[in-house]
Amino acid sequence: MSEGVISDRFGQWLERRIPPSSSITLNQANVFIFPTKVGFGFGAFIGLLIIGAINYQASLVFGLAFLLGAMFLVTILYTFRNLSGLRLELAGARPGFVGEDIEFSVRVVRPSGRGREGVQLGWPGGIPQWAEIIDTEADVVRLFVRASQRGWLEPGRLLVETYYPLGLLRAWTWVDLNARALVYPKPIFEELPKFSTGKRDEGVLIDPLGSEDFTDIKAYAQGDPIKHVLWRSYARSDGRDLQVKRFTSYQEPRLWLRFDDVPGGTEERLQRLTGYALTACRQDREFGLDMGMSRVRIAPGVGEAHLEDVLRELALYGY
Amino acid sequence: MATSRPSGIESQIPRNALALLMVAQAAVVAPHAMQLSPWIIVVCFVCGCWRTLVYQGRWAFPSRAVKAALVVCGSVGVVLSSSGGFSLEAFVSLLVLAFGFKLVEMKSRRDAYVVIFMAYFVVAAEFLFDQSLFVAVYEFVAVIIVTAAMVGLNQMRTRVRPMASARLALSLMMQALPLTVVLFLFFPRVMPLWSVPVPGNTPIGLQEEIEPGDLTGLTQSDAVAFRVVFDDGPPPFYRELYWRGVVYNQFENGRWRMAPPQFGADIHLGTAEQGAYEVMLEPTAQNWLYGLAVPTQFDNRARLTRDMRLITEDPVLSVTRYRLSSAPGARFGLALSEAERALETHLPDVDENPRLAAFARDLYRREGDEQRFAQALLEHIRAEPYAYTLKPPALGEGARLDAFWFDTRSGFCAHYASAFVYAMRSVGIPARMVGGYLGGEINPLSDHIVVRQYDAHAWAEVWLEGQGWQRFDPTGAVAPERVEQGLAAALSSQDRLSLSALTNARFGEQGLVGRLLYMFDSVDHNWNMFVVGFDGGVQEQFLSRWLGDLTPARVGLTMLVLGALCLGLTGGILFLRRRPKSRHPAVRLYERFVARAARLGLQRQAGETPGAFVRRAGLNAGVESALIEQLAQQLEAALYDPDAADDSDAVRAGLRRLALRMTFATR
Numbered sequence: 010m011s012e013g014v015i016s017d018r019f020g021q022w023l024e025r026r027i028p029p030s031s032s033i034t035l036n037q038a039n040v041f042i043f044p045t046k047v048g049f050g051f052g053a054f055i056g057l058l059i060i061g062a063i064n065y066q067a068s069l070v071f072g073l074a075f076l077l078g079a080m081f082l083v084t085i086l087y088t089f090r091n092l093s094g095l096r097l098e099l100a101g102a103r104p105g106f107v108g109e110d111i112e113f114s115v116r117v118v119r120p121s122g123r124g125r126e127g128v129q130l131g132w133p134g135g136i137p138q139w140a141e142i143i144d145t146e147a148d149v150v151r152l153f154v155r156a157s158q159r160g161w162l163e164p165g166r167l168l169v170e171t172y173y174p175l176g177l178l179r180a181w182t183w184v185d186l187n188a189r190a191l192v193y194p195k196p197i198f199e200e201l202p203k204f205s206t207g208k209r210d211e212g213v214l215i216d217p218l219g220s221e222d223f224t225d226i227k228a229y230a231q232g233d234p235i236k237h238v239l240w241r242s243y244a245r246s247d248g249r250d251l252q253v254k255r256f257t258s259y260q261e262p263r264l265w266l267r268f269d270d271v272p273g274g275t276e277e278r279l280q281r282l283t284g285y286a287l288t289a290c291r292q293d294r295e296f297g298l299d300m301g302m303s304r305v306r307i308a309p310g311v312g313e314a315h316l317e318d319v320l321r322e323l324a325l326y327g328y
Numbered sequence: 329m330a331t332s333r334p335s336g337i338e339s340q341i342p343r344n345a346l347a348l349l350m351v352a353q354a355a356v357v358a359p360h361a362m363q364l365s366p367w368i369i370v371v372c373f374v375c376g377c378w379r380t381l382v383y384q385g386r387w388a389f390p391s392r393a394v395k396a397a398l399v400v401c402g403s404v405g406v407v408l409s410s411s412g413g414f415s416l417e418a419f420v421s422l423l424v425l426a427f428g429f430k431l432v433e434m435k436s437r438r439d440a441y442v443v444i445f446m447a448y449f450v451v452a453a454e455f456l457f458d459q460s461l462f463v464a465v466y467e468f469v470a471v472i473i474v475t476a477a478m479v480g481l482n483q484m485r486t487r488v489r490p491m492a493s494a495r496l497a498l499s500l501m502m503q504a505l506p507l508t509v510v511l512f513l514f515f516p517r518v519m520p521l522w523s524v525p526v527p528g529n530t531p532i533g534l535q536e537e538i539e540p541g542d543l544t545g546l547t548q549s550d551a552v553a554f555r556v557v558f559d560d561g562p563p564p565f566y567r568e569l570y571w572r573g574v575v576y577n578q579f580e581n582g583r584w585r586m587a588p589p590q591f592g593a594d595i596h597l598g599t600a601e602q603g604a605y606e607v608m609l610e611p612t613a614q615n616w617l618y619g620l621a622v623p624t625q626f627d628n629r630a631r632l633t634r635d636m637r638l639i640t641e642d643p644v645l646s647v648t649r650y651r652l653s654s655a656p657g658a659r660f661g662l663a664l665s666e667a668e669r670a671l672e673t674h675l676p677d678v679d680e681n682p683r684l685a686a687f688a689r690d691l692y693r694r695e696g697d698e699q700r701f702a703q704a705l706l707e708h709i710r711a712e713p714y715a716y717t718l719k720p721p722a723l724g725e726g727a728r729l730d731a732f733w734f735d736t737r738s739g740f741c742a743h744y745a746s747a748f749v750y751a752m753r754s755v756g757i758p759a760r761m762v763g764g765y766l767g768g769e770i771n772p773l774s775d776h777i778v779v780r781q782y783d784a785h786a787w788a789e790v791w792l793e794g795q796g797w798q799r800f801d802p803t804g805a806v807a808p809e810r811v812e813q814g815l816a817a818a819l820s821s822q823d824r825l826s827l828s829a830l831t832n833a834r835f836g837e838q839g840l841v842g843r844l845l846y847m848f849d850s851v852d853h854n855w856n857m858f859v860v861g862f863d864g865g866v867q868e869q870f871l872s873r874w875l876g877d878l879t880p881a882r883v884g885l886t887m888l889v890l891g892a893l894c895l896g897l898t899g900g901i902l903f904l905r906r907r908p909k910s911r912h913p914a915v916r917l918y919e920r921f922v923a924r925a926a927r928l929g930l931q932r933q934a935g936e937t938p939g940a941f942v943r944r945a946g947l948n949a950g951v952e953s954a955l956i957e958q959l960a961q962q963l964e965a966a967l968y969d970p971d972a973a974d975d976s977d978a979v980r981a982g983l984r985r986l987a988l989r990m991t992f993a994t995r
Contacts, residue, residue, distance in 0.1 A: 050445070061452060065524060066648075066863060067455050067646045069464055069467075072508065073467075073471070075512050076508045082504075083503050083504045090903065126483055175475070176437075176482045
């Protein structure tokens with residue numbers, strides 16, 4: 010087994026040994042410990058010292074070899090103690106898009122008392138991060154996993170390891186915190202489609218940037234386009250009354266993002282729809298989702314929460 | 329999805345570790361200045377400075393070409409400065425140089441580990457030269473610094489607190505000590521597996537060859553030659569302590585030399601008494617042991633030659649502890665073979681000292697008998713104006729014994745012994761010179777005898793028909809004080825001036841300084857006896873006293889049990905150490921409640937105040953809100969309000985009731 014990847018059989022065994030849980034406390038039942046390559050080198054080095062001591066009959070060289078050997082053994086306790094008692098909890102997972110690094114945060118809490126040094130956390134495939142729990146009792150470690158496909162991203166078991174204090178031994182465990190994050194399709198950004206021009210009675214959206222029909226005059230407010238300012242009346246009022254003309258655009262207010270109307274294969278359609286949804290939301294337009302065959306329909310709406318509902322549907326299409 | 333092991337910045341050496349490594353390097357290399365050529369130490373320190381400059385960004389790592397040049401120059405330098413042959417010094421020089429070079433080119437954590445292992449090796453190498461208590465204590469500190477560097481390698485790079493790393497290394501070492509003692513006592517000590525390069529610079533002491541003037545050099549040194557513990561207390565008479573080591577049976581060009589060893593000693597014990605004693609011999613790099621005549625029982629590592637020398641297979645490279653029994657009154661070598669007679673009467677074909685030979689022949693003719701002739705020679709020394717001095721005048725080239733005997737008439741023990749043996753041989757009487765030490769000093773604190781280099785002595789042995797080899801000490805004729813009381817008594821005040829202040833202080837014996845010196849000597853002696861001298865033989869003695877029959881299973885099992893005990897003890901210290909107690913009783917009550925609640929499955933959330941936690945717990949367990957509100961207020965008052973009346977009994981009772989309710993609620 011190469012470090013960082015779990016083989017199937019080991020995985021099954023782990024499943025029984027350390028069952029998934031959103032919070033887990035490390036103890037002798039779930040922490041493994043084994044010498045590192047450096048540790049094996051150190052052992053060989055001690056052997057060399059002993060051979061030298063035998064050949065020179067030098068008691069103090071024996072003494073040094075035994076001191077280092079004893080230190081090696083004592084380090085087992087230290088290395089294990091560094092993980093023992095730590096509590097790991099999933100603190101959160103943020104959804105993201107395919108191709109992005111998805112953020113999971115894991116809270117590491119140590120028992121009060123001695124600080125822990127050199128504790129590393131990492132998902133297989135991610136970059137390990139240090140948990141800073143020397144002076145503080147808890148730390149939230151942010152771990153990122155590259156999302157390669159839409160749907161639920163389950164990073165699997167989290168590797169918690171330490172080489173502290175000497176690097177001769179590695180104490181580690183694989184914990185399953187039931188972590189998962191939603192991965193949305195990678196958006197393809199395009200002009201919003203002009204399709205499905207709706208009926209007037211379905212509501213009117215007043216677009217202040219519209220330029221089609223003159224409606225009325227109102228007082229200037231910051232942000233109004235300069236080209237709509239009524240300079241003439243401004244001059245008449247001796248610079249006191251700044252007014253702007255208002256124009257309105259009447260548009261199809263409710264945008265229906267229809268799966269069946271988008272070109273391309275399934276994934277491509279999902280990607281386009283994701284792009285539309287994002288754009289529509291940014292433009293504050295009311296939009297709904299119609300997934301056609303799967304009969305999922307989300308009534309038109311606005312706002313972040315609505316966007317999340319739509320994206321979730323797109324992410325989990327076919328799941 | 330590639331698994332990425334720590335790379336890039338993760339594989340760099342943290343600043344903390346680098347600083348500690350620099351200190352460690354200086355600490356482990358410094359003591360080698362005693363044995364190695366100074367340039368090696370200098371090169372090593374320059375390497376340290378170089379690496380520091382690299383860290384500061386003011387200098388670059390050496391290029392490949394520079395590295396190759398350094399290695400070649402270093403090796404050539406070692407070969408040139410070592411006095412021929414692959415000596416231990418050359419080996420250690422190479423090690424120290426390699427250590428310095430590796431330090432300069434060290435980039436990754438892996439390199440740092442190599443440097444750390446080499447640092448431990450450099451420490452071990454120092455022990456091959458010196459195993460004194462002082463060096464041991466010093467190296468213990470050095471090992472802690474090296475270990476601290478290793479700790480630094482595994483700390484976060486944002487953490488730059490070398491003292492904290494060193495403290496951790498210290499506690500690691502301290503907790504490793506009991507286990508170290510167990511391993512030291514029980515790990516089987518075996519005989520050397522193969523022969524190793526020995527130190528090229530042999531320690532001061534007697535050599536295989538001497539010229540009469542050589543021994544005066546030894547008087548300048550107060551280094552310990554060996555220490556002796558007699559089973560029945562030290563013998564009362566100083567003059568009985570002739571420690572034999574070397575027998576010089578060949579004489580050529582004014583030099584005395586050992587003949588190759590012959591075995592098959594014949595000893596006639598008769599009614600002679602035997603005494604047993606133990607010797608702690610300091611390293612000599614020679615393969616002979618010192619002991620009193622006539623050795624009757626000795627260590628199985630030694631062999632007794634026909635001329636009563638104890639020789640060993642390998643040179644004595646570290647403090648060696650051995651037991652001996654001697655019978656001073658026993659006679660030996662009663663039967664002299666033709667070959668032996670030829671060897672022990674041989675003089676150079678060309679008579680080097682014709683006047684002395686003529687003198688001897690003349691005297692022998694007058695006395696007529698070996699015994700009387702020998703006495704007459706001693707009488708001659710006694711009667712004529714001969715002088716005993718550490719600074720004999722130069723004897724010129726050729727016929728040196730003639731010049732000594734007739735012209736300068738002043739010399740050291742070896743001069744007298746040489747002339748005496750020469751005189752004997754020139755009339756055909758088998759005679760030889762013996763080198764060793766005479767006397768020693770009794771340390772009243774631990775009752776051992778310490779023999780120092782300035783006790784070096786040479787005397788004569790003459791073969792007499794029917795009596796075998798008999799000791800004659802011509803020095804006793806010129807300076808009886810030397811033989812009766814030791815060197816100090818025999819020296820003129822001028823000679824004493826040439827000795828070191830420390831030696832003179834030792835001669836003084838009285839006063840605070842003298843007592844302090846005795847104390848140091850005692851500590852050193854015990855260190856040698858129980859730590860440095862702890863070898864296979866001593867181990868067997870020691871273990872069989874405690875375990876009886878020494879089967880491998882019994883020894884191994886005892887080692888395992890004791891080792892596990894030590895580890896268990898350390899584990900106990902590490903895991904069961906009490907958390908610092910909160911001072912305030914209310915805090916303690918609350919912490920106990922939190923722990924109990926956690927066992928019942930209710931975790932305190934981060935940032936939850938004690939009041940909020942208690943209210944939540946009460947709500948979960950279904951306690952009446954009025955009661956729980958009262959308890960929460962009492963608890964918060966006890967915790968935070970310094971003016972509140974002491975209500976801790978009520979809080980204790982309330983929390984206990986709440987915990988009880990929670991227990992029932994969870995059922």
